[in-house]
Amino acid sequence: MLTRSRRIWDVIDHRVTDEHLVLNRRRLLAGLGLGSALAVLPGRPRAAEELTAPELYPGSRNPAYVLDRPLTDETIATTYNNFYEFGSSKNIVDAAQALTIRPWLVTIDGMVETPQELDLEAIVRRLPIEERLYRHRCVEAWSMDVPWSGFPLKALLDLARPLGSAQYVRFETFLNPDEAPEQLQSWYPWPYVEGLTVAEAANELAFIATGMYGKPLKKQNGAPIRLVTPWKYGFKSIKSIRRITLTDQRPVSYWEELGPSEYGFWANVNPDVPHPRWSQAYERPLGDFSSVPTRLFNGYAEQVAGLYAELEGEELYK
Ligand SMILES: Nc1nc2c(c(=O)[nH]1)N[C@H]1C(S)=C(S)[C@@H](COP(=O)(O)O)O[C@H]1N2
Numbered sequence: 480m481l482t483r484s485r486r487i488w489d490v491i492d493h494r495v496t497d498e499h500l501v502l503n504r505r506r507l508l509a510g511l512g513l514g515s516a517l518a519v520l521p522g523r524p525r526a527a528e529e530l531t532a533p534e535l536y537p538g539s540r541n542p543a544y545v546l547d548r549p550l551t552d553e554t555i556a557t558t559y560n561n562f563y564e565f566g567s568s569k570n571i572v573d574a575a576q577a578l579t580i581r582p583w584l585v586t587i588d589g590m591v592e593t594p595q596e597l598d599l600e601a602i603v604r605r606l607p608i609e610e611r612l613y614r615h616r617c618v619e620a621w622s623m624d625v626p627w628s629g630f631p632l633k634a635l636l637d638l639a640r641p642l643g644s645a646q647y648v649r650f651e652t653f654l655n656p657d658e659a660p661e662q663l664q665s666w667y668p669w670p671y672v673e674g675l676t677v678a679e680a681a682n683e684l685a686f687i688a689t690g691m692y693g694k695p696l697k698k699q700n701g702a703p704i705r706l707v708t709p710w711k712y713g714f715k716s717i718k719s720i721r722r723i724t725l726t727d728q729r730p731v732s733y734w735e736e737l738g739p740s741e742y743g744f745w746a747n748v749n750p751d752v753p754h755p756r757w758s759q760a761y762e763r764p765l766g767d768f769s770s771v772p773t774r775l776f777n778g779y780a781e782q783v784a785g786l787y788a789e790l791e792g793e794e795l796y797k
Pocket residue numbers: 556559560561562563564616617618652671699700701713714715716717718719
């Protein structure tokens with residue numbers, strides 16, 4: 480029984496298409512140069528608890544995930560943030576420093592063979608860190624281009640051996656109003672929750688970031704461990720994850736709970752489906768005053784469109 484379940488999970492298809500193995504050689508080489516330069520730059524001194532294995536970053540760059548537009552300036556990507564636990568403005572850097580991120584335990588439970596409670600430090604020493612350049616498209620119509628460091632979500636889930644009967648993966652952020660006083664605001668459905676189907680979670684693009692710009696993640700960006708699903712609107716990329724639960728119930732996410740007419744479970748990027756209050760046709764790259772067209776699945780249709788081919792009657796794009 481368990482063996483069969485195991486196999487079902489394992490055979491979930493990881494298609495590597497010819498298309499995304501075609502590299503823009505020049506960018507790749509330039510990128511590799513940048514990667515090694517970042518690795519040797521002396522860092523500014525930080526609080527000891529922030530430094531979970533900084534020597535592991537950025538990890539070697541995965542050449543399957545490079546970009547055709549420049550990376551967002553690091554200062555901008557690390558100071559213009561959405562993190563409602565620390566406030567509803569974009570300027571939450573100072574407030575976020577109150578979060579204790581070491582030690583940090585991540586629970587993986589629910590429909591798994593071997594429930595786990597893992598220390599972040601142990602996770603990053605066990606799973607090989609790689610770097611990927613991904614687009615990020617916020618539902619608010621701004622975007623960024625970021626070098627994340629981390630590992631595939633599937634590699635993390637496999638540590639707990641998900642059962643074949645699991646259909647969804649539910650993610651939960653920390654709940655600690657002492658450090659994040661916004662969590663005292665009882666009209667918000669804390670803790671922040673997000674969810675994916677098991678097939679989405681096993682897709683090669685679904686990534687767990689523990690680092691960014693060649694260093695461990697900063698608190699404002701979701702330290703010490705966050706999800707990155709680049710084909711979906713940014714709110715799916717849940718920060719500072721404490722608990723991951725395999726389940727047969729579709730999770731109701733934070734934003735879906737708050738505004739089901741505006742935010743749904745799937746939240747796949749689609750320029751042709753407007754938000755009820757604004758168009759999604761264009762986006763503003765952070766640090767840039769121009770507008771660029773938004774792409775279906777944020778440019779990742781090749782990797783993910785197949786996940787949705789047989790779904791009918793689902794609101795896939797909100
Ligand atoms: N726990 C939690 N995760 C979260 C959010 C949040 O408010 N709380 N905001 C989301 C939204 S809307 C976006 S666009 C991204 C922003 O990530 P960044 O601040 O690293 O750019 O985080 C997502 N993850």
